Amino acid sequence: MAAARRISSLVSRSLPLLRGGKQINGGRGMYRYSTAAAYENPIKPPVSVQYDKLLIDGKFVDAASGKTFPTLDPRTGEVIAHVAEGDAEDVNRAVSAARKAFDEGPWPRMTAYGRQKILLRFADLIEKHNDEIAALETWDNGKPFEQSAQIEVPMFARLFRYYAGWTDKIHGLTVPADGPHHVQTLHEPIGVAGQIIPWNFPLLMFAWKVGPALACGNTVVLKTAEQTPLSALLVSKLLHEAGLPDGVLNIVSGFGPTAGAALCSHMDVDKIAFTGSTDTGRIVLELAAKSNLKPVTLELGGKSPFIVCEDADVDQAVELAHAALFFNQGQCCCAGSRTYVHEKVYDEFVEKAKARALKRTVGDPFKAGIEQGPQIDGEQFEKILKYIRIGQDAGATLETGGDRHGTKGYYIQPTVFSNVKDDMPIAREEIFGPVQTILKFKDLGEVIQRANNSIYGLAAGVFTHNLDTANTLMRALKVGTVWINCFDTFDATIPFGGYKMSGIGREKGEYGLKNYLQVKAVVTPIKNPAWL
């Protein structure tokens, strides 16, 4: 229980609004982890895999090829289940089911209140199955179970309730015309939406994509990440139990170059939304351009600055910067991965950041009190270790960590670099792992320029209580989200997305609806209008 409180205290600092604004102050000093034992006998997950096939037209089916692929437990690298492997032919089947459900089916034609009721029932079912869903998520992804069960699954339900509430509030405009015309806009569902989601937050990414698409009356073909196909299948089953008509949501598990590419270049998909790496984002956009010019939403990589100003309370700043980077094993697109610290507080900050990283509890994510589980897979694991070597070679100071944690599974020690320079690869490229890079700055003008000197523009953290500084930074930073004295605050209501090469479009909030609506202007003359 004490452990549970520790985790929730971590997240309540990083996601304060998720916890109803409550700030729970867990004793940081209590963290002590031993590098032994935690992962040597993996805890048996309290859940079994029930759904491992493709979901097409309301039915779980094998892939046309009959092929499967293994999904692995990141704690051990062992197989959890063999999952049906979708390819172009399966995408075709899924799109044709979604097409039929959109063109002829009840979903876009039922009342908004009817759609709302189904989505609300779905959220109720999610709550009922909270721990089961959370366990599956942790098993497949490696994130701490307490994070899945206490933060992510409840957030998933909230996202669906939020978008349920939008169904009957999607307003077009009546529009003034230059002459005697009656003009109105209709916000119509866009049609069949193709969605491709990553492995770092399989459920939340599902909710960000599927929630608004369904609320607007669209039908969907969703490709999950090959690393984490399981939780989407389980919740989709519940969504059908809640009353979703067949064909409205189709799930194709599989790989990017096959299933993903087929979806992006499909001539009968009206919209594509992708979250993942910037490299893949380029391919998605290209395939859309080459096929039917479907509109594209991209939520891509980041190298987000976390700026600690000179007036900062260092203890608080250290804790927030720590959470901003290490949350979810550092596997967040918006991770605060460039920690800029004002020179006046730099030395103290580095020392305390190192101490905090040393106290981070790493181990089996099913164990209570664990803050950090394994990285998602061997590829990511190797990539992160490679970046750590690059950092050392480039001359950054390795304050702590720098190696794998233990001998089995994809665990990496919480790692902190100081004396990082802007041109080092570890300060420019997205590492997507538990590697904090600390940089020193002198004045505000300088840090603005340095923070913006990146191909990315996803998010930024600002740590100051000086109002003028906060206001200046919030406008000057070229990023889609600025968190001031908080980080990773992800309400359903708050739009999220990138500037520059971090993406196109915004998800969540009212803005998220726009991705899934067409605007139709309707114009007709009026005779003898009483007013114009």
Add this chain to the structure above:
Amino acid sequence: MGGERNGHVEKSTILIPQVKFTKLFINGEFVDSISGKTFDTIDPRSEEVIAKVAEGDKEDVDLAVKAAREAFDHGPWPRLPGSERRRIMLKFADLIEQNLEELAAIDAIDAANLYSLGKMMLINNGIEQFRYYAGAADKIHGETLKMSRQLHGYTLLEPVGVVGHIIPWNFPTQMFSMKVAPALAAGCTMVVKPAEQTPLSALFYAHLAKLAGVPDGVINVVPGYGSTVGAAISSHMDIDMVSFTGSTVTGHRIMQAAATSNLKQVCLELGGKSPFIVFDDADVDKIAPLALNACLFNQGQICVAGTRLFIQEGIYDKFVARLLELLKTWVVGDPFDPNVNQGPQVDKKQFERVLSYIELGKKEGATLLTGGKPLDRKGYYIEPTIFTDVTDGMTIAQEEIFGPVMSIMKFKSMEEVIKRANSIKYGLAAGIMTNNLDTANTVSRSIKAGAIWINCYFAFDNDAPLGGYKMSGFGKDMGMDALHKYLQLKSIATPIYNSPWL
């Protein structure tokens, strides 16, 4: 005259529930009034007493306001995130759903709302409204502003505070949800005065709200009379806003009381005399039933009733004949009888008032085509009544009768009917029956009324705001506009330095 069941209603098979809640609901508790007084609420079918209900007065309103004030100034409700208010309101809706039949029965004995209609529609409307505004609780958006100097500006939409709701007796459930749901979503606390004719369901809803987790003091219900409880609410110095639905006469008083007390914000949804305009191209078989229902629905006791039926001369005779034919199967009787179209008027006073308007119509020279009499039985039943040859200046064409009385008028041209439809102090709603696109568009913009229904009537929707022009009131109920009336806007500005854009 149609097939009314004069005193021959089969014995009702519906088990009428025992009345559970008859006291004032203040700060989460059912309490007696300070005076200890009670008043009778009457069954309009039998003219007999259903229950004795605690009678609120000024002192009780003071207590209720104190509770609401405390709940707003220091309690959790306005301080909860919208998603939490949503959760509680969704639970509230679920609880109403679980008690749907009992609530339908309560409104049927207390207000004579048809029981079958209550079960199928009226209570469901209330549930839907709570779900709609639950979904709105986390969608209250201010704006960041485009300032023309080195300033950062934004708006905050804040709950207005303690709201007084004064609601009428014609649809006790919908009026309650229409007022309470958006105010709850906005984060307000409130004192509700239900009509003295129909206090029962509001008290039941207060009970369910508490079960759902609405904190004490957020919803207070004080049954009583307008001259005491209503007056105390509208002139209270600690109520921030009063939202009223009822007659225009009372609306005047409420606004005056607000003006002479603390200038509280006022929203009024008042009377109407809405035109129902049928053009020559209308499909008589389709539109005639709509016209009949537009006037007679709920015994004619609905503010948006289409009480002035304008028929274009080309189809006038055919249309009127069709109305008479339809009335042959129109059944007046016990609201618990599923075959009944029309129940009794709500009370003796309304009953007598409607009959006096009928007399006035005859005296002023209108032709009584059908009806015009009370039914020869116990209860406040009146025959569906149609006048023809009504001229615009007659009292029955100008004043709100609030009973089953239709005034039919003939017109020649569109221009003429626009002018005549607008020649009235009211502007609540209008029906336009035509398939001609140009006519529909021109007339919709020309009629000075808050709701226009084209080839339909009573097209209420959770998302469609409703409220009047002219002396039918101001401020909207329903839709997101109703949510905004319970919010007040604060504009904030602060200097910024070295902004890369303005």
